[in-house]
Amino acid sequence: MRKVILINSTSNEVRIAITEDGRLSEFFTENPDQSRNVGDIYLGKIAKVLPGIRAAFINIGFPQDAFLHFSDIDDTIEEYSSIIGDDSDIDEEDDEDETDTKDGGRGYQRERFNPAETLEPGQDIIVQITKEPVGKKGVRVTSKVSIPGRYLVLMPFNGKIGISRKIYNPREKRRLRQIVRANTPREMGVIVRTVAAGQDESLILDDLNKLLKTWNEMQNSMKTTKAPTIIYKDVSTTTSVIRDLFRDDIHKMVIDSKKLYREILNYIDLVHPDAAEKIELYSESIPLFDVFNIEKQIEELLSKKVWLKNSGYIVIETTEAMTVIDVNSGKYAKSQNQEENSLKINYDAAKEVVRQCRLRDIGGLIVVDFIDLYDDANKKRLYEEFKKEFRRDRAKVTLLPMSDFGLIEVTRQRIRQTLLHRVSDNCILCKGTGRVQSRIGFMTEIERWLQRFKATGKAFTLKLLINPLQRYNFVEGIISKRIKLFLKYRILLKIATDEKLGLDEFRFLTGESIDLTEDFNGIKND
Numbered sequence: 001m002r003k004v005i006l007i008n009s010t011s012n013e014v015r016i017a018i019t020e021d022g023r024l025s026e027f028f029t030e031n032p033d034q035s036r037n038v039g040d041i042y043l044g045k046i047a048k049v050l051p052g053i054r055a056a057f058i059n060i061g062f063p064q065d066a067f068l069h070f071s072d073i074d075d076t077i078e079e080y081s082s083i084i085g086d087d088s089d090i091d092e093e094d095d096e097d098e099t100d101t102k103d104g105g106r107g108y109q110r111e112r113f114n115p116a117e118t119l120e121p122g123q124d125i126i127v128q129i130t131k132e133p134v135g136k137k138g139v140r141v142t143s144k145v146s147i148p149g150r151y152l153v154l155m156p157f158n159g160k161i162g163i164s165r166k167i168y169n170p171r172e173k174r175r176l177r178q179i180v181r182a183n184t185p186r187e188m189g190v191i192v193r194t195v196a197a198g199q200d201e202s203l204i205l206d207d208l209n210k211l212l213k214t215w216n217e218m219q220n221s222m223k224t225t226k227a228p229t230i231i232y233k234d235v236s237t238t239t240s241v242i243r244d245l246f247r248d249d250i251h252k253m254v255i256d257s258k259k260l261y262r263e264i265l266n267y268i269d270l271v272h273p274d275a276a277e278k279i280e281l282y283s284e285s286i287p288l289f290d291v292f293n294i295e296k297q298i299e300e301l302l303s304k305k306v307w308l309k310n311s312g313y314i315v316i317e318t319t320e321a322m323t324v325i326d327v328n329s330g331k332y333a334k335s336q337n338q339e340e341n342s343l344k345i346n347y348d349a350a351k352e353v354v355r356q357c358r359l360r361d362i363g364g365l366i367v368v369d370f371i372d373l374y375d376d377a378n379k380k381r382l383y384e385e386f387k388k389e390f391r392r393d394r395a396k397v398t399l400l401p402m403s404d405f406g407l408i409e410v411t412r413q414r415i416r417q418t419l420l421h422r423v424s425d426n427c428i429l430c431k432g433t434g435r436v437q438s439r440i441g442f443m444t445e446i447e448r449w450l451q452r453f454k455a456t457g458k459a460f461t462l463k464l465l466i467n468p469l470q471r472y473n474f475v476e477g478i479i480s481k482r483i484k485l486f487l488k489y490r491i492l493l494k495i496a497t498d499e500k501l502g503l504d505e506f507r508f509l510t511g512e513s514i515d516l517t518e519d520f521n522g523i524k525n526d
Contacts, residue, residue, distance in 0.1 A: 002251050007238065007264075008288050009257035016241050017294045024297040026245075027359055027419060030237040037129050038416060039234030041145055041218065042066075045227040046123045051116040058127055061228040064138035068127060070115045072142035074157065124227045132416040147211050147232065150243055150271040151196035151204050152180065154211035158189035166194040179204055185212075195247055207271075242267065252278045256288040301359055301419055308352055312345040312371075316356060318418065322365035325353055329371055339378065342371040346382050354389040363395070363414025372406045383408065429467070429503045437504035439473055443481065446506060450489050452520040453508070461492045462516075465507040468497040 003025075006017040018026040030036065042060040049056045056073075057065035119125075127141035147154045161181055163173050179201055180190045196204055218231045225231070235243065242264060246253065255261045261281045268276050282288045289295045300306065307313045312330040316323065327349040329341065353368055368386075373379050379402045386408060390397045395413040402408050426432035437445075446464070453462075466474075474482045474495050482493050501507070508516045 001249075003249055004251055004292075005241070005246065005253040006288060006292055006294060007253070007255045007257070007260060008294075009255070009260050014238055014260070015289070016238060017289065017292070017298075018241075018245065019292065019294075022293070023355075024294060025355065025358060027298065027301070028237050028241060029419075029423065036234065036237045036240070036416075037139065038132055039129065039148070039240075040230055041126065041128045041147075041232035042141075043222055043225065043227045043229050043231050044125050044127050044141075046119055046121050046125055048121060049116065049119045054116075056115070056119050058125060058141060059228050060127065060139075060141070061230075062138065064133070066127065066129070066139045066141040067137070068125075068141050068143065072130070072140075072144060073115045073119075074144055126222075126231075131414060134414065134417055146191075147214055148193075148234075148243070149207040149211045151193055151199060151207045152211060153191040153193065154208070154215060155189035155191065156215050157187075159187050160189040162189070162191040164192060164194040164196075167192070167197045169197070172197055176204070180208065183208055188215075238264070239267065243271070246272065246275065250275075250278065252280055254280045254282050254288065256282040258283075301356075302424065306352060306356060308345070308348040311348050314349050314352060314356075316360075316362075318362075318420070322367055323362050325356075325366065325368045327368065327370050339373065339375060342373055343378050343382065346370045346373070347385055350382065350386040351389055354386075354393060357410075357412055358393055358395075360419045361416055362418055363412050366410040366412060368408045368410065370402070370406050370408065373402075428500075431502065436502075442470065442504055442506075443473060445504075447485065449506075449508065449517075449520050450485060450491060453516070454489050454491065457516070457520070459491070459510055461494065461511060463494045463496055463509040463511070463513075465496050465498045465501065465509065467501045467503050467505070468499060469503060470506075471495055471497055 002021050004019045006019065008015045008017075013029060013031040016028040016030075017024055042058075044058040044060040044066065047057045047059045047065045054070040056068045056070075058068050060066050125143060126145055127143050128145040129139050130142050131140035133139050144158065145156060147156070161177055161184070163177060167173055167176070176192045176196060180192060183205055184190050190208070192204075214232070221231045234240065238260070242253075246268070253264070255264060258281065261279070265276060265279055268279060282291075284291070287295075289298075304317065305313055305315050312328050315326045315328065317326075318324075327346060329345050349368075349370065356362065357366065370382065373382065383399070383401050387399050390399065390410075393412070397413070398411045400409045427434075430436045453459075464474075474480060474493070482495060486492055498507070506517070508520075510516060
């Protein structure tokens with residue numbers, strides 16, 4: 001599989017596209033209004049502790065307090081905690097890789113405590129952002145902080161050694177474990193990332209020393225600052241993509257900005273000098289994303305309907321609680337056997353659903369409504385194929401087998417806002433619903449308002465403010481709607497427009513510009 005990283009930079013935005021055999025597989029954006037904050041570490045102050053929902057809210061200086069669930073708390077609220085011996089094996093995970101720490105624990109476990117009894121409002125606590133704000137929800141944080149590097153992830157409060165499960169060679173696992181165990185302070189832990197496999201010991205130790213230096217600087221910062229304050233800023237989206245994804249399987253990286261090209265080249269020279277030859281500067285007049293057919297693929301990401309190759313299509317609908325994906329056959333009927341047709345479309349849909357989840361950053365609960373299958377063996381084959389496709393996803397994913405209704409439920413790790421929310425805003429006319437009030441419904445609502453006003457109001461002339469697109473409905477025809485309303489209610493309407501009003505909004509003003517709209521919006525009970 002030929003994987004390419006394309007980076008397009010403008011004065012307002014940096015866009016990063018990762019392609020697999022020419023098809024867009026992952027897409028990232030970075031601009032001043034949407035700066036990355038996942039991975040940032042703060043010295044926060046506990047605002048509230050709510051045992052009823054097993055959570056605390058932490059003031060980290062954001063407009064909305066951060067959410068800290070009790071499951072994301074250990075005894076790191078103090079800079080260092082007492083350590084007691086324990087010989088248990090541990091499984092650890094980091095943002096990128098699942099890790100295997102079998103025989104890798106260093107014999108340390110901290111005393112357990114009850115967060116509800118230990119945490120107190122006003123107390124300082126070190127937390128790290130794990131999820132960006134979504135909708136009305138603030139950021140989510142954890143007290144199990146970690147500092148990622150190129151080859152390692154340092155865990156200052158966890159004295160365990162973890163090795164990525166994607167490193168399969170037992171001899172290489174032992175080598176890496178011995179390197180980090182011999183050079184890591186006993187009270188700290190380390191996760192060895194997949195990219196460390198086969199690397200020289202000097203590169204790994206250099207990465208470890210950089211992480212330890214960063215942690216020491218953070219400790220010094222905490223001694224001289226007061227909460228809430230940031231004590232560690234993670235790298236930008238561009239740098240994080242290079243750090244985490246620029247591996248040996250990347251064929252090349254193409255950048256269309258000289259400044260960004262030099263910055264990335266300097267970074268690569270420090271962390272992975274052998275890969276510098278894969279980085280290319282694009283300087284042609286035709287836009288980079290046009291040459292690689294990326295713009296067209298990005299436009300398709302904003303559409304609810306996605307066509308499958310040679311068969312059917314899927315429809316993606318996002319709600320507050322979940323994302324629902326419906327699989328449709330369209331006109332596909334290659335075989336005379338309905339079960340075979342359905343299985344073929346479902347296979348294609350499973351691959352596309354995984355691709356769309358990665359591209360759009362769809363997280364949380366996902367329900368996929370596949371075309372009905374009647375053979376239990378086929379249902380199991382589809383489930384296994386779906387699960388296999390998700391192995392390529394870096395986010396943590398859990399799937400349930402197909403239900404009797406043909407549904408497969410998926411939970412996918414949510415880290416940031418979906419692509420749709422990052423590149424688009426809610427429509428000011430429909431307010432994000434995708435639909436607006438009908439012309440007849442709008443006119444009827446205005447007439448009802450006039451009926452209520454006529455019953456108690458005394459003005460002969462009113463000013464009606466509406467969206468410019470609605471004005472035609474009142475002035476069209478020889479006997480316009482405005483005249484008809486005057487003849488019926490004996491109220492002269494002066495029509496004015498305001499672009500800030502939605503298609504279903506209106507305001508009634510008196511001659512002195514007093515707003516009467518709310519006074520007669522529905523029946524008022526004294």
